[in-house]
Amino acid sequence: MAKYLLLKHYRGAPAPANNVPMDQWTPDEVEAHIKYMNDFAARLEGTGEFVDGQALAPDGMWVRSDGEGRPPVTDGPFAETKDLIAGWMIIDVDSYERAIELAGELSAAPGAGGEPIHEWLEVRPFLAAPPNVTH
Amino acid sequence: MEGVELRELVPKVLSVLVRRGADFATAEDAVQEALIRALATWSTDPPSDPEGWLITVAWRAFIDIARSDAARRVREDRFDNDPPTGVVPSSDDTLHLYFLCAHPDLTPSSAVALTLRAVGGLTTRQIAQAYLVPESTMAQRISRAKRTIDEAGLDRPGEVRTVMRVLYLVFNEGYSGDVDLSAEAIRLTRQLATLADDAEIMGLLALMLLHHARRRSRTRPDGAIVPLAEQDRSQWDTALIAEGVAILQAALARDQLGEYQAQAAIAALHADADRFEDTDWVQIVEWYDELLRFADTPITRLNRAVAVGEADGAPAGLAALGDVADDVPRRDAVEAHLRERNGDLEAAARLYAAAARSAPNLAEREHQTRQAARVNQLLRNRR
Numbered sequence: 001m002a003k004y005l006l007l008k009h010y011r012g013a014p015a016p017a018n019n020v021p022m023d024q025w026t027p028d029e030v031e032a033h034i035k036y037m038n039d040f041a042a043r044l045e046g047t048g049e050f051v052d053g054q055a056l057a058p059d060g061m062w063v064r065s066d067g068e069g070r071p072p073v074t075d076g077p078f079a080e081t082k083d084l085i086a087g088w089m090i091i092d093v094d095s096y097e098r099a100i101e102l103a104g105e106l107s108a109a110p111g112a113g114g115e116p117i118h119e120w121l122e123v124r125p126f127l128a129a130p131p132n133v134t135h
Numbered sequence: 136m137e138g139v140e141l142r143e144l145v146p147k148v149l150s151v152l153v154r155r156g157a158d159f160a161t162a163e164d165a166v167q168e169a170l171i172r173a174l175a176t177w178s179t180d181p182p183s184d185p186e187g188w189l190i191t192v193a194w195r196a197f198i199d200i201a202r203s204d205a206a207r208r209v210r211e212d213r214f215d216n217d218p219p220t221g222v223v224p225s226s227d228d229t230l231h232l233y234f235l236c237a238h239p240d241l242t243p244s245s246a247v248a249l250t251l252r253a254v255g256g257l258t259t260r261q262i263a264q265a266y267l268v269p270e271s272t273m274a275q276r277i278s279r280a281k282r283t284i285d286e287a288g289l290d291r292p293g294e295v296r297t298v299m300r301v302l303y304l305v306f307n308e309g310y311s312g313d314v315d316l317s318a319e320a321i322r323l324t325r326q327l328a329t330l331a332d333d334a335e336i337m338g339l340l341a342l343m344l345l346h347h348a349r350r351r352s353r354t355r356p357d358g359a360i361v362p363l364a365e366q367d368r369s370q371w372d373t374a375l376i377a378e379g380v381a382i383l384q385a386a387l388a389r390d391q392l393g394e395y396q397a398q399a400a401i402a403a404l405h406a407d408a409d410r411f412e413d414t415d416w417v418q419i420v421e422w423y424d425e426l427l428r429f430a431d432t433p434i435t436r437l438n439r440a441v442a443v444g445e446a447d448g449a450p451a452g453l454a455a456l457g458d459v460a461d462d463v464p465r466r467d468a469v470e471a472h473l474r475e476r477n478g479d480l481e482a483a484a485r486l487y488a489a490a491a492r493s494a495p496n497l498a499e500r501e502h503q504t505r506q507a508a509r510v511n512q513l514l515r516n517r518r
Contacts, residue, residue: 023507
């Protein structure tokens with residue numbers, strides 16, 4: 001088994017095929033989208049492949065140390081940040097192919113007009129713990 | 136004996152051990168061990184005197200832990216295997232435990248965790264699941280909290296206001312994992328109300344009961360939020376409402392008003408309305424004015440603006456919103472609702488979308504997105 005992070009972006013990913021902001025959808029379309037996302041996570045829990053899923057608020061800022069005894073320096077939030085992560089799902093699957101397959105399904109969640117959004121998700125393999133058996 | 140009944144005994148047993156001279160941290164570990172043994176054996180072999188059984192087993196566990204710990208050898212000289220006699224549980228000791236677990240040196244999250252374990256008798260695993268953190272993290276948080284208390288000494292415990300705040304925090308956490316934290320907070324507040332005579336504790340208990348009574352109607356089976364106006368009131372628990380109202384009336388009769396009683400009065404007025412249209416908003420506004428005397432917070436002012444909007448119309452509500460700073464959480468959602476009722480759908484749609492962006496949890500984000508979508512659809516149909 002190997003773990004993969006499926007990253008969803010507010011900004012920074014290539015534009016999806018069905019690119020209408022959610023508040024412009026009909027209420028039924030919003031409902032269908034939420035149900036698809038819930039069902040997807042529930043199905044992966046059922047197959048034993050779901051690890052974690054979280055959504056992030058869009059606000060955030062940069063922080064760095066400013067040396068001992070001084071408060072950290074903060075910067076932001078930036079309205080214009082190029083890349084903004086919206087949330088993630090972590091899956092634990094048998095193969096890279098399965099990770100790609102699942103990301104594809106997640107990306108097909110319905111949007112405006114009931115058509116799949118085809119949004120771009122970033123798939124990142126976890127660096128695993130070193131194996132017990134080495135050569 | 137059910138798990139909850141068993142857990143009723145936990146604070147009593149712990150306070151007996153502490154009074155016999157055990158240090159708080161070790162005594163608490165010992166009681167947890169006795170509790171786990173009780174859960175394993177009582178279903179097949181129930182004791183005739185559960186409290187006596189727990190005290191005996193916890194005391195032995197305490198001696199074992201103290202013995203096995205070389206650094207605590209001193210204690211071995213202090214305690215014989217035979218416990219001192221004549222120490223029986225007392226309600227003052229149990230109350231003292233509540234105070235200890237809300238010690239002013241503890242952070243809120245530590246106080247919450249320690250209260251749930253030492254007073255509530257929940258296991259570390261249950262508390263960890265309820266707060267969605269790893270069990271090892273919660274174990275560490277609890278053991279640090281116990282060290283803090285042992286170091287601070289037992290002479291400066293918390294006070295009843297802090298205890299109430301801790302219980303209110305637990306209540307608001309609601310339900311996740313296999314433990315119903317709201318029900319647990321109600322149980323502990325009920326117990327607190329029997330230990331200390333205080334109109335505000337009664338107010339807090341009434342507030343919890345009145346909110347809990349409406350819980351089933353507040354969310355759809357899929358977790359979506361149902362606003363007050365759309366809730367199915369036939370699902371409200373009338374027995375809990377009646378109990379909450381009775382407790383509140385007894386508290387108010389004492390003429391020692393405080394913020395929990397004022398909040399409970401508002402909850403009682405909502406519970407009293409058979410239909411949303413029957414809500415006595417004028418009286419609710421009056422209670423918000425009372426509440427402001429005790430807790431003048433942006434949230435109270437925001438909620439008051441909602442009530443003013445219902446009592447005196449949307450323009451009055453919008454005027455009341457002028458008192459609330461722009462960055463107060465959920466302000467956009469309230470203004471969106473008032474603008475919509477005032478007929479300004481463009482502004483409402485924009486504000487609902489903004490409320491979705493700044494929502495503090497997923498259920499609220501989805502709810503506000505639905506609202507934005509609904510109003511945008513109205514606008515499209517109008518064109």
